Amino acid sequence: MDLLEVFRDSPDLVSFPVGAVVFDEGTEGHVMYVVVEGEVEISLHKKTLAIVKPGAIVGEMALINAKMRSATATCRTGCLLAPIDQTSFESMLRHVPDFSLYVMNVLADRLHTAYRLLED
Numbered sequence: 001m002d003l004l005e006v007f008r009d010s011p012d013l014v015s016f017p018v019g020a021v022v023f024d025e026g027t028e029g030h031v032m033y034v035v036v037e038g039e040v041e042i043s044l045h046k047k048t049l050a051i052v053k054p055g056a057i058v059g060e061m062a063l064i065n066a067k068m069r070s071a072t073a074t075c076r077t078g079c080l081l082a083p084i085d086q087t088s089f090e091s092m093l094r095h096v097p098d099f100s101l102y103v104m105n106v107l108a109d110r111l112h113t114a115y116r117l118l119e120d
Helices: 003-007 060-065 086-095 097-119
Strands: 014-016 021-023 031-037 040-044 047-052 072-075 079-085
Touching: 003 031, 031 060, 040 097, 047 097, 060 086, 060 097, 079 086, 086 097
Parallel strands: none
Antiparallel strands: 014 079, 021 072, 031 079, 040 047, 040 072
């Protein structure tokens, strides 16, 4: 699934400068993002979990269990992000099977990485 192609021309794109915190670990989350331009660092307890590049997602976990953010997202470069709210997220899960599989793979990868980081 090419999320970049789907969201590149979204009217709701949000611009973040280098160093901006998109969201903080432990804060409430109501939206996830597709990275359209730039790089976002995902960190847990100040340890890097992932560097997210264009076409990838950040913040999905808060929409899945409607709880607090499990990590911090910080812009490593200037970024352009496409927000996806709960309603759009649920619609995509229902109607775009490739999106569901993609989100599950991202979650699995990040959970494995978080587990390894917390072991250290």
